[in-house]
Amino acid sequence: MTGRYLRSLAAVTMIIAAMSAALIMVSRRPITPIEGAVLVTQGRLCNPSGTARDAIPGTDCSSGRPLVLPAEMLQEDVPDNPVLHGQFRVATIGPTDEMQAIYLPKIAQGAQVFINGTLVEDMGAPGTSPLLHWGSPVLVRVPPDLMKKENVIDVVVTGFRQDGARLSPFFLGPFQVLQPRYDLRWWFTAGGGIAGLAFAVASTLFFAGLALVRPGNGEFAWMALAAALSIIFASHYTFMKMPLPFRWWAVLWNLAVHVYVIAIYKFVNLYLNVGRQRYEHLLWPWLALITVIAVMVPVEYQRHFFFFLHVGSVGIALIILANLLYHRLNSPGVDLYILFPLLSLILTIDLRDMLFHLWRPQPFNMQIGQLSFIVLLGIATYLAVSELLGSLTRLENLTHTLEDRIAASTQELRETHAEAVRAERDAALAAERQRIMLDLHDGVGGDLVNTLAYMRANAFDDPVIKSALETSLLDLALVMDSLEGMDTITTPLAMLRERMEPLLHASNLDFAWNVQEEPEFVEMTPANILNILRIAQEAITNAVKHSRARTIKVTTTRDTIVIGDDGIGWDTGKPKEQQAGGRGLASMRKRAAEAGLALEIEADATGTRIILHRGDIHG
């Protein structure tokens, strides 16, 4: 235990002491006179033995010991239930023709009330087990014809051995005058007890619901246990008949109070995520011990035992509050400002009732423990609402997170899908291209070669057919080169060199090969590549056939493709219809335009040059 914790404990003790002092101050009101009624405070004790033996209504007790109310008959060493028989001589005030009443604000437990020898109220004759009537007021109707100028009122109160028989000051007066006071007190005491029981049940349901919905560390299960135990002592505040003999009922509800406090201790520690304390493993042995003692303790010491047990309960309650204060000051939470006052209030109320039950003479004329259950319900409501709000917030955050994730995933999926579609399309295109190429190769290509071989083998040397076949074969080769999809124009040009070199050599021409850079101005689609190859092929063919050149120079740079020769020119200087390359030139321009390129022809004394470049530079 740190000094800081001890300071929390001290602070809590002082807070509770202050609250209890304030509560005691404001609630320690004696039973005050009612205007229009007689407040009876003095009489004679008829049964000095304190038992039913000499409590005989109707006997004159005017020679008995004076009896000043409030009075109590408590004889723990006598096995019988204590009986307090008081006889009071009271003069009637006011008119006697209306309904009169005796109003007993506080009495323990059952009583028989006689007026002028007539029994007017029977809540248990001496020698029987009386009704449990300590919490509620009693209003006895007295018909006017029973009334005299001087009345003799006998009140024979029967209590329990370990609790005593008690009688507080009471009133005699007109029913109309006393009834409102009775009603008011009834609402606070018996009515409050009924409401308290309802609140205890409701709290139990709330906490059980929370325990089911949010099992978590089990904190709400402990609180549900606490609330369920509170139903037991709420019943004690409420019902006049006990389910068990007084002794065992007292054992039950007093133990219930103690375990209730322990359960709240468990709840608070779990709720605050405070680690299990070393002494907590003593919990079950402790409960077993106090149960055994409670059962075994002799009736005459039961009250004392419970007094010490509840002193322990108060100690635990102070520790609960100290834990709450200590841990919530370390990590602030709004729940401190709700739970701490509410739990302190419960402790203060119950502390006062502990004094009411166990202190003698009783320091108050009314118990208020029944009002603590609404505070318990307040705690249940607060926790349920805060858990609900927490859940909603978490749900909202989760929804946002999920929405974001779904959006991201959708986007990703869309992109992946688009990419997959693209890849699939590309693959299908490539496969189809491959199939066409193989078909061309094996079918048309093989046949063309075979036909040429046939012509050669049979000395069938028709130059037109041979040239046509060779041109077709070359064109097919260009188509296939363009379809390779290699993302380059220099390699297809290189293949063109391979294919056309035999033609050049046959005409004693040579290539001056200057393909140094990959042109960057061509979009490398099969169609564009084929167009450029055909332009190059046309230019080379024209040079071979018409220019009388010695060398054909092919140059590539990033920005141009140039096919030039050192011949006399095959394009200019003749009428257009005679130009050997005329038709070829037109088709070259068309192909260049299709490839999005500009084609220029330079012809001078040094030769002819076909220049391909990006259209927007030179127009």
Next chain:
Amino acid sequence: MAGRQHSVLIVEDHDHTARGLVDRVRNNPLLKVCGLATTLETGLALLRQHRPRILLTDLGLPDGSGLDLIDAAIQADWQCDPLVISVFGDEKRVTAAIRHGARGYVLKNSGDDDIARRILDVIDGGNPISPKIARHFLALAAKAPATGETESAVETLTARELQVLTLLARGFKRAEIADNLSISIGTVGNHIHSIYRKLNVGSNIEAVAKASKTGMM
């Protein structure tokens, strides 16, 4: 003279093409045609029977793929260099054959002495390589370092080898490359041979098959 002639087996299903090839090979005094087959089955039988020094095979045969013949030639217990007969020297077909160990290709319609020249080049240890095949090798070499797993299958090419490959892919002849890089033609040939070896082409079918499976090819 006959004893110094290198035997050539030709497997080609187009009649006239086959006969044209036979004629052109025969025309070279250093070469003789030991057999002509038009189907895979006959080709395999003749391969075993004649134990030729050179195998010229078409790929699309009526009863199967010429690749099987190339495999048989590579696994033969005598030295037999396979070459592919191609109409166009198209990259996909020829590189598939080279993966199986073909030493290069001949074009069906090439000039009279071209086929014989290529065959003799291969016998001398040369590796006919077209610009397209060079481009394909370049693509392989570019991919190889990226796929760590295949590093053992394909050795990294030297800068000079990459230069040679690039120039080949742009259409330069060996002599031009030699000029361009100021080295001898023989050195260029050595580089090409080294490239073939490093890319495991023809020398390590298993590794290349593995590389092919791992997506390198």
